[in-house]
Amino acid sequence: MESQLAEVRAALSQSGESTFEGAKAKAELAVQELNNVTLHIAVTGVTGAGKSSFVNALRRVQDGEEGAAPTGVEETTMEPTMYRHPTMPNVNIWDLPGIGTKNFRAREYIKMVNFNTYDFFLILTSTRLHENDIMLAKEIEKNKKKFYFIRTKVDQDVDAEKRKGKTGEQTLSLLRHALEEKLKDLGSVRIFLMSSWELHKFDFNELIRVLEKDLPDNKRNALIQSLPVYSMEILDKKYNTFKKVTWVSAFASGAVGAIPVPGVSAAFDLPMILAFLTKCYFSFGLDENSLKKLSERVNKPIFAKVHESKFIKAISTRSLALLAVELSSYLALEGLEAALRFIPFLGIVTGAVMSFTTTLLALSKGLDELYKAAKEVVEMAGLD
Ligand SMILES: Nc1nc2c(ncn2[C@@H]2O[C@H](COP(=O)(O)OP(=O)(O)OP(=O)(O)O)[C@@H](O)[C@H]2O)c(=O)[nH]1
Ligand SMILES: [Mg+2]
CATH class of the missing domain: 3.40.50.300 (P-loop containing nucleotide triphosphate hydrolases)
Structure with missing residues (x-):
């Protein structure tokens, strides 16, 4: 829990704003710019x-x-x-x-x-x-x-x-x-x-x-994000670019259109999370087509294993339901509401703040899972 909250605190301070609304408005602009680049x-x-x-x-x-x-x-x-x-x-x-x-x-x-x-x-x-x-x-x-x-x-x-x-x-x-x-x-x-x-x-x-x-x-x-994953160095760079935009994406998402997830007290923006993670999935070269090509190139028939992971399956089949199951089992949120009150910046915890927090943690967790899988691929392929 502590490390998760540290992540939320870091996101808030990165925004450079003193109110949640201010940070959200800034993030919405940043996301628009990102989408238009x-x-x-x-x-x-x-x-x-x-x-x-x-x-x-x-x-x-x-x-x-x-x-x-x-x-x-x-x-x-x-x-x-x-x-x-x-x-x-x-x-x-x-x-x-x-x-x-x-x-x-x-x-x-x-x-x-x-x-x-x-x-x-x-x-x-x-x-x-x-x-x-x-x-x-x-x-x-x-x-x-x-x-x-x-x-x-x-x-x-x-x-x-x-x-x-x-x-x-x-x-x-x-x-x-x-x-x-x-x-x-x-x-x-x-x-x-x-x-x-x-x-x-x-x-x-x-x-x-x-x-x-x-x-x-x-x-x-x-x-x-568009580069082929030809080395660990490039994979790490990709991870860092995605990591940097997790907080903007979470701020900009809000609870509008959010889907309540069984077992999670705050609704979070599952379609946005899936879209974000799908982008990471392709950028990390985890899709079947990229894995097949890599397998042929390095002559090692070992990458099919990646798709056995339930988490990867949720993304490759674009299943909101499967993703919800995977994320809610990770986001053990019971203590989160209480813990959030200790972040002085936030003051009173609102639904929007809860939604932001769960979305941010879900994005971070998802990104880390994909990074872990991609790292294994790079190691198995002998590209590091
Ligand atoms: N060994 C080797 N051959 C290459 C490499 N890149 C291109 N070639 C070969 O060089 C020839 C010309 O490559 P193209 O990519 O068609 O060259 P181009 O600059 O697009 O040519 P134009 O469209 O005619 O101006 C082809 O036979 C390629 O297979 C390379 O990195 N290594
Ligand atoms: Mg040509």
Whole structure:
């Protein structure tokens, strides 16, 4: 009980408001902003640089799969194509046309691809950096947006150089220095070495760290929540972004439309809790489709166990009834009303406060359960 109350106290102090009503009004605005945030990522670079393959890797769809961006030596993307994230509809990844190698005009190109649409640009380059990549970067900078250079297909370089006796580290270090040298006119440009075949290796995490710093709060959260779970670090980041919004979600929910749960004295907003946890469930890669793909990728047929958990089942089948049972058995609320009186901030405990408290505790518990399951998956898959 003490730790639960500490959670409620922390939520109240995070709101920075002195009344429950004030905190609620602020939270409602924050939730509206969260729901309206969109992120548009532009993926550009010369023809064949690996743009479409990278878009697919970010969206966790395999090349050739339904809804995947067409890839291959013959497949050229001729106009900007938007690919919605499969589970986060507010995150859009744009596969831009190849910038060509001849007669390139950066100013015309950025006009043609609707420059203003995008939050930032990823400029992909594979075997050779082209003058046009640099011209494009300069034009993006002139128009006050951010760009990041990504050297793709480094798996190929590592393999090829291994045959000549170089270690992976040596190859990557040489690649990095050669590119830094070529890009030195642009100032301090960061280069990220990557492979769409093995997104979890090389500089993917580093790119995310840099983007996290550069993006405003809501967009950063959207980005993190949309990422494939390729490491424990990414899973932890996801958990933290969800954890941060539990209190706003609980404040904003209120008792309106709440469903009384047998055995729990305060009604709480079960549909909102289910919607929130469903988002976490997909973001953590716990859905059957993601688990199946991971299982194939790491060649370990062990993830079906995750769906044996009653809690996960409640979410995967979107069953309010099952979720209510799971949560009410956790929320042993008998002592809660009395305990709440000890929080000086609250004064008199009202139905709304009770509803807020139970909703917050349910969200936290649900999030922790999903995180625990996802952590086990990451460990079993050997991704940590
Ligand atoms: N080994 C390796 N091959 C890759 C990687 N990314 C892309 N490729 C291959 O490179 C070729 C071109 O990839 P695409 O993703 O179609 O390139 P693109 O930039 O979209 O090309 P355009 O649409 O023609 O401009 C394909 O044969 C891909 O399979 C990678 O990370 N590693
Ligand atoms: Mg393409």
